[in-house]
Amino acid sequence: MQRFVIRQLIRLAAGLLGAVLIAAAIAASGEPAARDLPGFLTAFLNHLIQFGRLNLGISLVSGTPVAQELARYLPQTLALVAMGAGVALVAGVPFGLLLALGPTRRIAAPLIQIITATPVFVSGLALAFVAVHVLHWPVSVNAPVATPYQSWQIAALPILTVGLAGAAAVQLVLRRSAALSSEAPFRTGLKRMGLGLIEIETFYVLPHVAAGLAAGAREIVLALVSATVVAEWVFHSAGAADLFVKSVALADWNMAAILLFVFAAITFVVDFLGQTIAHALAPGGRP
Template sequence: MIRYALTRLGLLVLGLAVASVLIFASLRVLPGDVGQLIAGAEATPAQVAAVRTSLGLDDPLWAQYLDWIGGLLRGDLGSSLVTGTPVAAELVDKARVTVPLAALSLTIALLIGIPLGVLSALGRRRVGGTGLSVAAQALAAVPVVWAGLMLVVVFSVWLGWLPPQGFPRAGWSDPAAALRALILPALTIGVVEGALLLRFVRSATLQAIGQDYVRTAAAKGLTRTRALLAHGLPNVGLSVVTVLGLQIAGIIVGAVVIEQLFTLPGVGRMLVSDVASRDLPKVQGELLALTGFVLVVGFIVDLAHRLIDPRQREAA
């Protein structure tokens, strides 16, 4: 197990290294001049050149990359070209919105996907099970922006229960207001991701129902439902753990869009703003942090799958 963990950890570090190269190179081909943006529209060419020199933008690309990597190895994500504030500090501040949003969205997706997926499989020949399957198919095809707009219309415009946009200035010092501001965005992501998870759980449960060990347990006197719960769901759980890594990545991507729609001051909204202003050090740090988060989640899922599934340990 230790050897496997070290191997996966090495692959994680290699993935981060490759991602850093791709992020750095892709940002350098974006149109626009950072020096011109910072100096101002009416700045002279000499002033723009002075700004570029002071920011190190005239250095060779390999030197800029090594300087960035050197800072990363020291735990420094760099500083904003526009405001001068450390990128790490701004990421931590914005993560106070994005991380609770992602956690709440994942909780909603799990509460929808797992129990309703199992019920849909058990009732596949009934109206209820078929209805759940059809509803999941429809919800999985709904664009997340459209789902968010519909939820705003229902819960904010018609019912007036929840705020349509924004986040309280007091932040989490007022937990009730902060949580109310995140309910609609989390529902938007959680319902769509939950529909996708429901379809997967239904398929995995149907496959488990047809396995020999479930039929044998039923032949010994257990009902089909008890045989599935006792012997089939552990194997379904293994499949769900694997899919959760992809679900979390989907939730992070969805948060970038949803934070724009609901004007939440999170990492996603900050990233879009920084791309527009060509604040390269901030964009680099934000993209690498998001990439690292997804890779770490995949690493944890791999280890959890190895620990849960005895067949993999025996094969090793």
């Protein structure tokens, strides 16, 4: 276990270092002096040194320190990703387990293919349409909010959009994991040893399936972050993902570089945690 964690920590450190280098390159590309290679390299090294001193620079659009902007906008995005992950697990886990059973999967397959083929921005707009015409909810932060219930309604749509995108990833990871576990050779061995089906499922299969889910955390978090960018844009939610889009559009490379680093870091950290949990749950090799 210790060796595994150390190996994963090295992977995490290498990933974060790579993300820092890419962030420094992006920030340097926005410098006026970076028009030729020597100028770019000087700016790149300068940004690396500044990042090392935890100086993230100044936002070219707002004129405020990037760290301050990050502290202002990031919590909202992290909350959206976390709540979306909650919805994704609540919707995706039972769905994935249900679909792991052959007949249900065959019936639901065409519907799931259509849902998966729907881009997140189309899902978001469809949800907004249903919210307005069927549920009579307000759909944007720009809409007048009279009661706490209305503010909850406004917050619910981006969470649902992100959650549904994540649920598709969760059910897939879970289904794959369950499929591999069902074919695992240890099942036959345990049956021969005289263990009952419930014992095998509870004490041997379930940890393997959960390990598979944890190991697929990277795939799930990528789906969640990608959906968050679109959800914040569609529903006018002022978070870090929306800020990234605006920063790129306005060529605020200091801001965009740090936000890109943050999104990559989230993926690396979640992947590290997922792999470690998976290893702890199924040390002998997971599905």
